[in-house]
Amino acid sequence: MMKIGLLGHGVVGSGVRRIIDEGRTEEVSGLSVKRILVKDQKEVSDERMTLSYADILEDEEIDTVCECMGGLEPAHTFVLDALNHGRNAVTSNKKMLATYLDELMSAAEENHVLLMYEASVGGGIPWISSLNEIRRVDEIESFRGILNGTTNYILSGMNEKDADFDEMLAEAQKLGYAERNPADDIDGMDVRYKTVLSCAAAFDAVLKPQDVPAYGVRYISKEDMAYAKEHGRVIKLIGEGAASGHAVHAFVMPQMLAQNDYFSMISSNINAVECTSSTLGTAGFTGQGAGSLPTAHAVVQDLLNLEDHRTMARRYLTARDVDNHDVCRVFYIRTAKPEVFTGIVDQKINEHVLLTKKVSLEEIDAILKQDETAFVCGVNE
């Protein structure tokens, strides 16, 4: 029987507790939540709840710590402490894990324990485990994904209802898909963390989040979506990664996809992700990218994999550089400073909108530093 110390009892944590307490399958009955760390006396509604992490860390019966608190601290310190105390750990916290990936994976390695993170990328989609499974046979060559439900909800709504960005953002907030402060979602930071974690699972690469160029959808306008539609395309926010010798291609950017790309049909707050490897070819996965029970389901899958003592090849992660100098595209740009793009413009659509020549992502990334309110969108061939 696995005894779990659950950190956090919010949206995800309460889902994990509920699935485990209900124990509807033989497998889940082998798990037990022994203690639950909550922030506040007001939250205490169960005798297993405590305000003190020491109660969990010092409990010798607890073999696994499951972090569903979110935020950088104290989540980071708590997970590090768990690993250093010889506990396996499971986390759903992409921001924390992407930020401290090297330190936490090293701690897991030194302590001969495992740190699992299925729920932190793509919510309920079995993405990290699928990468692990495929890698038993193949090397992963590349991946791409719609990894943020909030922006997908906004972009799908703009596309289907010709709505404004602000209108759709307000709707997403009303439905609980977007935070009051939506910056991490709409500026591409959330997808950047997930791209970093996908690169870890796919390529054993530790990337610094700040090295991964990330562009969001904050400055998209109705006209951009209309332009895409006129040209038989749909705009989606995509995180991508590919193995490239010692370096890794990795970036986050809106892309104009062909209408017959099935990613174009991934609507509402659904996520989709796919990877390519040599014998399997391209394998795709779609599903709930967030939400209490789907994300909790993914956490429980990690716990079951630990409980089953599955052979998970101990992969040693290595710091790797991000190198996008040979990822070349045409870019669609809406800008208040068209003069910044003079050297690479191929076609002026109007005073503020242009298509570039085919240039590298590295080059466009450097130029965009001079125009922080531009909307940039890759145009896929």
Added chain:
Amino acid sequence: MMKIGLLGHGVVGSGVRRIIDEGRTEEVSGLSVKRILVKDQKEVSDERMTLSYADILEDEEIDTVCECMGGLEPAHTFVLDALNHGRNAVTSNKKMLATYLDELMSAAEENHVLLMYEASVGGGIPWISSLNEIRRVDEIESFRGILNGTTNYILSGMNEKDADFDEMLAEAQKLGYAERNPADDIDGMDVRYKTVLSCAAAFDAVLKPQDVPAYGVRYISKEDMAYAKEHGRVIKLIGEGAASGHAVHAFVMPQMLAQNDYFSMISSNINAVECTSSTLGTAGFTGQGAGSLPTAHAVVQDLLNLEDHRTMARRYLTARDVDNHDVCRVFYIRTAKPEVFTGIVDQKINEHVLLTKKVSLEEIDAILKQDETAFVCGVNE
């Protein structure tokens, strides 16, 4: 080290041998093909090859038999013998397994061995294992899939190029996607086998293939595809199943899907399948539905799961009835005998084409027995 007796060295079998012999990963290096059964002296190109199954069955070192021969016999007898001799077995042979499911699963159970069949449904897509994984936490409520690459290639081509059925079939045959005798593919039999096996993995149900209503695309015309397009729809051949008390809903039929259903965008010979369960919601999978290496990849994944001694809940399959009396739809029908449908017609599109009222699949199935050359297509809401 797992020692494997490989039965068959055709498209799939040679792929399995190649992946294992190349042993590119640590995991695959733990597998070894010890003997290979071939049909004919002309095929012998390797000292491990034999024409006698006894050489495999009597080899005490061989712990796992991997059947990639295709066809009913002798594949069925060989797999049964392997199980009765205490060997685990892996098969990619959907027709054989769907036909002898009850007998073979019972033999596996009695002999305390496992019979795995990932490659037999959806080729490289990790569909059967995903159902198993999800079922560690949830019950599967329903599934649907584009499970035949040949017909998907034909239907996609008809949709994209306004081509005739015969034209696309000839093209599929030229590319090796369709057999010289394509009956199993175009009449829905191949999808029926895969639907039966998906019901086994999803619901522990043993269905008789002949109990599952199966309609194919042999009688589809260009005009049917044009009608769908005019109405914002795309025709796909779909296998579906759902848990329904003691019975199971299961059927195979062309369906007119909304253009914004991502299944509508699954083109060429790609497969897609999705399932719905309580905590995870709807989870979708896309990928190569056939082909030497993708299918062989799936076989190797089964072998690795056996080698890893993963806990696979021993699920006891039970014979179940197919009951489609409360699956109700509008049906689009092209018929040379419109009088057969008089009682259920809602709208005559022309002399030979009609839309029915909303009727049950059971009812339409009974009526269609009077008109074996009709093209029938469910119209999804």
